[in-house]
Amino acid sequence: MIRSLLVTLGLFITALAPLGASAQTAASNWVDEDFASVRLISARDAIAGRDEIRLGLEFDLQPDWKIYWRSAGDAGFPPQLDWTGSANIGNGEIRWPAPHRFSIFGLETFGYKDHVILPIDVPITDPAQGANISLDVDYLVCSDVCIPAQANFTLDIPASLSGDTNGDTAGISRFAHDIEKFASRVPLRGNNLPMSVTDIWQSVENDETVLNVTVTGLDQTTTDPVEILIEGNVRLGFGVPVPTETDDATGTQQFRLPIYGLKDGQTTIGDDMIVTVIAGPLAIEQDRQIAAAPSGSSNTGASTTTPPTGNTAITSLWLIGALALLGGFILNFMPCVLPVLSIKVMSAMKAQGSERSATRRGFLASAAGIITSFWLIALVLIAIKLAGGTIGWGIQFQQPLFLTVMTIIVALFAFNMWGLFEINGPAELGNAANDAITTREQSGSHLGGHFLTGMFATLLATPCSAPFLGTAVGFALAGSNFDIVWIFTLLGIGLAIPYLAIAARPEIARLLPKPGRWMGFVKGVLGVALAGTAIWLLSVLAVQIGMGGAIAVGVALVIAGILLFARHRTTLQKRKFAFTALATLGVLAALFAPGFSKAPVRDTAATETATGKLPWQPFAPDDIARHVADGKTVLVDITADWCVSCQVNKKLVLETAEITDALSADNIVLMQGDWTRPDPLISQYLAGYGRYGIPFNAVFGPKAEKGILLSELLGKKEVLDALAGATGGADLVKN
Known part of the structure; x- marks a missing residue:
């Protein structure tokens, strides 16, 4: 047992x-x-x-x-x-x-x-x-x-x-x-979630900056408080969410979270965040970008739904890529790119005397310069974005140093077109500049000039907008770093298409008249066009540093031009050297003149009411809802002195008799914002609509409280239709 x-x-x-x-x-x-x-x-x-x-x-x-x-x-x-x-x-x-x-x-x-x-x-x-x-x-x-x-x-x-x-x-x-x-308590991610963050934006409530979050799919029977956690790259604090609005029928609730740690001028608008929502035993996690205003309408351009994933995201990326390619190509025909026509024409004429292979190399080098410039712009924008700064298309024209350098470069191109100087010899210090502007490259052996020509064309193109360009740029700047590089690469390829076409078929360049004495006359005319571009740049610079500083830059360049003319006329080597040294000092004086200037203090009210035929009011986005509630229709116009497309819209559409008559009605409020100089209010407003460049025009009214966005290049019918749609088709009340 x-x-x-x-x-x-x-x-x-x-x-x-x-x-x-x-x-x-x-x-x-x-x-x-x-x-x-x-x-x-x-x-x-x-x-x-x-x-x-x-x-x-x-x-x-x-x-x-x-x-x-x-x-x-x-x-x-x-x-x-x-x-x-x-x-x-x-x-x-x-x-x-x-x-x-x-x-x-x-x-x-x-x-x-x-x-x-x-x-x-x-x-x-x-x-x-x-x-x-x-x-x-x-x-x-x-x-x-x-x-x-x-x-x-x-x-x-x-x-x-x-x-x-x-x-x-x-x-x-x-x-x-x-x-x-x-x-099982890990927050859910993906599509078709039981809850969703449909809207997130920053606002100011009683002098306090807050974050507003709208969540749908909440179980209204639960007694557990809803918790919202915000994570981002910027180290900020977000307070306890306080419910502000509730829709029991749809399970939608809006919350307000205080934002702590914001420095003066700092904003969360445009920042990418991870939003975690916890409601009882249920938790979700979604990637969202903070807007400047609530959305809820497809016209606002702000994202209010879950970002596309999988095949939808790929389709959207390729569709936006196609728009970027098309927008870059159309940019060749925009007004601000016309000054670059001189460089294109001279390159094409020079190509006739070259072998087929040399022509191909030259135009490929120009295309490479364009694409490289877009890459550099993309990298700079990424760096600014990571540093928490404002990014946008053409914003470099808000910087006095950039405007001064561009003015000097354009003036030197004009002087060279007029034959005032040519730098020869590989041993000379200015050989790099000669590669960019000399008309004596032989058989395409100096590709640096073609490359710099492409880069210069890109820089002068950036104050312009074009159909599809704003959509592509807005998508890129609101997306990831990859989106920025991808879209800007396609923009560069689009702008470079004419160069690539001639590189593929060099015989296209030979369709132009053969070189002869007439080229001297053409160079003189093109030099005048470039001088006009320099004057326009000085007018933009005057807004940034004052009229005195801009005049100082212009006078220094004129003196440099006179000295170069004197150098061109003399035959004595000592005098040539002396005139060259003095002309160089003139260029340096132009470069450093803005540093001794003081930016003017602008009287916004006076400026806005005296900009043309229309009675523009200062830009005040917080007043738009009040005007609409009073039955008014509001036209918002964001412009800048450096934005050539904005000036074209004004001259060809907004200030024409037909549109001026419509905009003079008693129930129309015209609100204009000037982005010539940096303005955080305008930057935040544009970002809220997924826009990062100008022109920007939108119409708000009783039947369009969220706004009707207009295209970058306005049309008269488009403006009239938007006004009618915003007012519900009612007749405009005349004075």
Whole structure:
């Protein structure tokens, strides 16, 4: 009898042995501290051919102690993992369960208390082999005081368990359920979510900058408060969400969150954020960009729905890419690119005396210069965006240094067209400039001039807009860094299409008249066109640095031109050298003159009411809703002295008799914003509509409270139709 009992006991112990091994295999030892106990557990006892396994970092915290979420908030830091020394695994990634908010002394932090398991997905290098895990964890645990702590874990997970034939369930450990319980609390991502952030924008309420968030799909029967967490690249604080508006029928609710830490002039508008919404047991996570105003209408241009993913995103990217290509090509025919015609014409005429291969190389070099310029613009915009600055198409024309350099370059091109100077000889210091402007490149051997010609064409093209250009640029600047590079590359290719066409078929260049004496006359005319461009640039510069500073730049360049003319006329080498040195000093004086000028203080009211035939009011976006509520129709026009397309719209459309008569009605309010100089209010307003360049025109009215956006190049019928649509088709009330 005793023998039978011993045999039975032995068999029972043998049967329990795998269970003991399983428990030991799937969990490390506890690391105990006064404030917490931590261990590493596994959802699997064996790899069982899997290419990924799920672990869990389990914290058993003492009362009143907490650890932190991935974005700790105003203080703290999350657990940090170091997998050095592990074998057959990659670096694991924590899947963060929805956290709790902790508010104390005005500080907002996010984390976990009591008991939590952080699920960790770990890739397996070779599913046929076992894994040896060595994990070092640095974490911060806080109560009345904060204590940094460290724990070290080792865990060996075999490739398989002997005798296990349970198929898909093979190797599942007894900790799997506990880990999955916390994994179910990880915020959902993707499409068709039960909740969604449909709108997010910044506003000022009672002199306080706040973030407004609209969430749909909320269960109105739940008593749990809704939590909203905001994460972004900029270190700012966001307060507790306060409900402001509720629509029980659709489960839509609007919340207001105070923004803390904003510096003077700083804004969150245009920033990409991760928005986490927690409503009871349900949590979602979505990527959103903060707008300047609430959307809710397809006319606003602001994104209010979940960003497209998968095939939809790819289709949108290629569609916008096609628009960018077309917009870049059309840019060749815009007014501000016409001054570059002189460079194009001279290149084409020179090509006739060259071999086919030399012609091809020259025009390919010009195309490369254009595309390279667009890449440089894209990189500069990315850098400004990452630094939190304002980005947009053509905004470099708001910078006095850029305008001064462009004026000098254009003036030098004009002087060269007039034959006042030519720099020859590879040993001369100005050889690089000669590559750009000399008319004596032989057989395409000097490609630097063609390349710089393309770059110069791009710089002069940027104050212009074109159909499809604004859409493409807006998409790029509102998107990722890849979007910016991708769209600006296609814009460059579009602008370079004429050069690429001649490079592909050089015989096109030979259709022009053969070179002769007439070229001297053409060069003189083109020089006058370039001089006109320089005068226009000086007029824009005068807005930035004052009329005195612009006149100083212009006078210095005129003196430099006179000295170059004197150098051209003299035959004495000493005088040539002296005139060259003095002309160089004149150019340098023009370059540094803006530094001694003071920007004028503009009387906005006086400026706006005296800009033309129409009674424009100063730009005040906060007043638009009030005017519309009073039954008025508001036309908003954002313009700038450097925006050639804006001036074309004014002369050919807005100031024509037909449109002026319509805009003079009593129920029409004309509101104009001047972006010639940097203005954060205008930048934020444009960003709210997905626009990052001008011209910008929109019509608001009783039947179009969200606004009707007009195209970059206006048409009379388009303006009249928008006015009629905004007023509901009613007749305009005349004076």
